[in-house]
Amino acid sequence: MLDSILFILSTTLMYSAPLIFAAIGGVLSENTGVVNIGLEGMMAFGAFVGAATTSLCGNPWIGLGAAGMAGLLLALLHAWASIHMAANQVVSGIAINFLGTGLSVFACRILFEGSTMTPPIPLENKIPPLFFGQYATVYLALGLVFFTHIFLYKTIWGPRWRAVGEHPKAAESVGINVYQIRYLAVLASGFCAGLGGASLSIAVVSSFRPTLIAGQGFIALAAVIFGRWRPMGAMWAALLFGASQALVVFVGGQAAIEISSQILSMLPYLLTLLILVFMNKKSAAPKANGISYQRN
Amino acid sequence: MKKAIVGILALIFCFNLTTATASDKNLKISMVTDVGGVHDQSFNQSAWEGLTRVKNELGVKVGYQESKQDADYDSNLETLLDGNNDLIWGIGFKMADSILKSAKQNPKQKYAIIDYSFGNTTPPNVVGVMFQAEEASFLAGYIAGKMSKSNAVGFVGGMSVPIIHSFQYGFKAGFKYANPNGKIFEQYAESFTDAAKGKAITTQMLNQGVDVVFHAAGAVGDGVIEACKEKKKMAIGVDRDQNYMAPDTVITSAMKRVDNAIFNISKDFLAGIYKGGTTVNYGLQDGGVDLAPTTSKLVPEKILKELEAIRQKIKEKTLIPPATPEAFSTMFKEKK
Structure with a gap:
């Protein structure tokens, strides 16, 4: 019994950590009014750069940092298009998604003799487990949630960022630099998504392949x-999704319970959909979310 | 001026026509990959290695079109149709519908498809190629049965489809053959991409006492092999020699030699033999499936010798590994 609970808990954390990273990225960006549909592409690029760097230099921490920077690089494009050029944020995000996966495969082929998969990283070069057999990235993800919460609600910066997302004109009128804050938020968002990708490619498994990031960005x-x-809300949502996946695996592995695995595997998506339908009565979206801001 | 342009166009058109009819002197064979591409470390790559061998050893032109998503199959086939190919290969069962449609619309074009059988309804211009994965899986199962210390092994499947069943039941039968009282855990990920799920499923199996896990689940298998690598348990790879993914723990792999099949059928085709309208089965006997060459690294000499005897029996058809749940249950009912 205790073993089962521990298994479900640890699987939940393993599954959720990449989602939490990316979701925090989304929270940061969207609180300042920039929709970031490109999370998926940023995760994919981060996953590739993380695995490639770790495999080439042998140090997972350098790999993790590089993954963050890779996500940030794509985010810079998104920021430039959607903030500076006032392009449609959704369109720019979709472009980033194509670019992220495409660029990863392209660079992978150049670096690794045409292979679309990075060479597997040996055990001693992976992100190490910290406590209870969980990877350091899991604790990093949880720490990031805590830090973001403090930043948005307990520091002097938080209200400024949120003001930019609610009413950029009003914010600008009291001397807040809307462009600067939006840029910072989108870059931070890319960095987080990159970490999320790497937390899959150098912790959960030990190599990148093009199908590794298959929808995680959208779930985030x-x-x-x-x-x-x-x-906090985004973290709980990610944990819920992870927990339902863990439950699916757990139930599927019990000989005593016979449920079709096809039906079971629908559960996480069905659950997410149902909760969205029933819970999201009052929307709390930042008012200026998705609207580009142009200085007069 | 206008006349000149029309004249040039007409000339180009004639030129095109003549090259099209002169193509039998200069044969060309091409393939369309399924989602994955020619460097997918899996059967698409193996297929391209086969075609490359055709080019190098038989001196014909070869080419490929990569599919990035399922929706690309039709347009990739169109591209090859326009490219004067004498034989078009579709790689993977996912392409079955597209190949069938294209074959019916272009009855003069010849096709072959890997991993799919249209059975009695195979069009006369299509050859289906199936691999008797159960034969290699049986050998892998035998190794698992002999090497498991806990007498419990696991199987992780991608999706519950006939092709994966041949791996599953071949493996189960091989395991039971070696270790009649052993226990086997089976679970499907319902995905070929979710590596995290593969890892979670395998971790649970290892917690339940399993010490050898076989997978037939594509990229989900990355997670299977990873979980075994971390817990220092044995894993068995699939399709290609996957030992490189974890050199100390992947004890063997049930390989599908797509390259051999593509080479042999293409070679026959060039010699004028084309078994259109039928399905060709490739097994141990003709090098279509086998265990990975790295097997001898981690599997003891004694077991390798026993395997040789079993391999002989399978080749002589005195032992027929089951590919379906039905065949599996009849095989083990008869034994009782």
Whole structure:
């Protein structure tokens, strides 16, 4: 019994950590009014750069840092297009998604003799487990939630960031630099998504392949909305999704319970959909979310 | 001026026509990959290695079109149709519908498809190629049965489809053959991509006492192999030699030699033999499936010798590994 609970808990954390990273990225960006649909592409690029760097230099921490920077690089494009050029944020995000996966595969082929998969990283070069056999990235993700919460609600910066997302004109009128804050938020968002990708490619498994990031970015996006654009909320949403996946695996592995695995595997998505339908009565989206701001 | 342009166009058109009819002197064979591409470390790559061998050893032109998503199959086939190919290969069962449609619309074009059988309804211009994965899986199961110390092994499947069943029941039968009282845990991930799920499923199996895990689950298998690598338990790879993914723990792999099949059928085709309208089965006997060459690294000499005897029996058809749940249950009912 205790073993089962421990298994479900640890699987939940393993599954959720990448989602939490990306969801926090989404929270940061969207609180300042920039929709970031490109999380998926940023995760994919981060996953690739993380695995490639770790495999080439042998140090997972350098790999993790590089993954964050990779996500940040793509985010810079998104920021430039959607803040500076006032382009449609959704369109720019979709472009980032194509770019992230495409660029990863392209760079992978150049670096690793045409292979679309990075060489597997040996055990001693992976992100190490910290407590209870969980990877350091899991604790890093939880720490990031805590830090973001403090930042948004307990520091002098928080209200400024949120003001930019609610009413950029009013914020500008009291001397807040809207462009600067939005840029910072989108870059931070890319950094987080990159870490999320790497937490899959150098912790959960030990290599990148093009199908490694298959929808996690979009689930993280759902977690942002479901968590009402708050870091804690997004974390709980990601944990819920992870927990339902863990439950699916757990139930599927019990010989005593016979449920079709096809039906079971629908559960996490069905659950997310149902909760979104029933819970999201009052939307808490930042008012200026998705609207580009142009100085007069 | 206008006349000149029309004249040039007409000339180009004629030129195109003549090259099209002169193509039998200069044969060309191409393939369309399924989602994955020619460097997927899996069967698409193996297929391309086979075609590359065709080019190098038989001196014909070869080419490929990569599919990035399921929706690309039709347009990739169109591209090859326009490219004067004498034989078009579709790689993977996912392409079955597209190949069938294209074959019916272009009855003069010849096709072959990997991993799919249209059975009695195979169009006369299509050859289906199936692999008797159960034969290699049986050998892998035998190794698992002999090497498991806890007498419990696991199987992780991608999706519950006939192709995966041949791996599953072949493996189970091989395991039971070696270790009649052993226990086997089976679970499907319902995905070929979710590596985290593969890892979670395998971790649970290892917690339940399993010490050898076999997977037939594509990229989900990355997670399976990873979980075994971390817990220092044995894993068995699939399709290609996956020992490189965890050199100390992947004891063997049930390989599908797509390259051999593509080479042999293409070679026959060039010699004028084309078994259109039928399905060709590739097994141990003709090098279509086998265990990975790295097997001898981690599997003891004694077991390798026993395997040789079993391999012989399978080749002589005195032992027929089951590919379906039905065949599996009849095989083990008869034994009782």
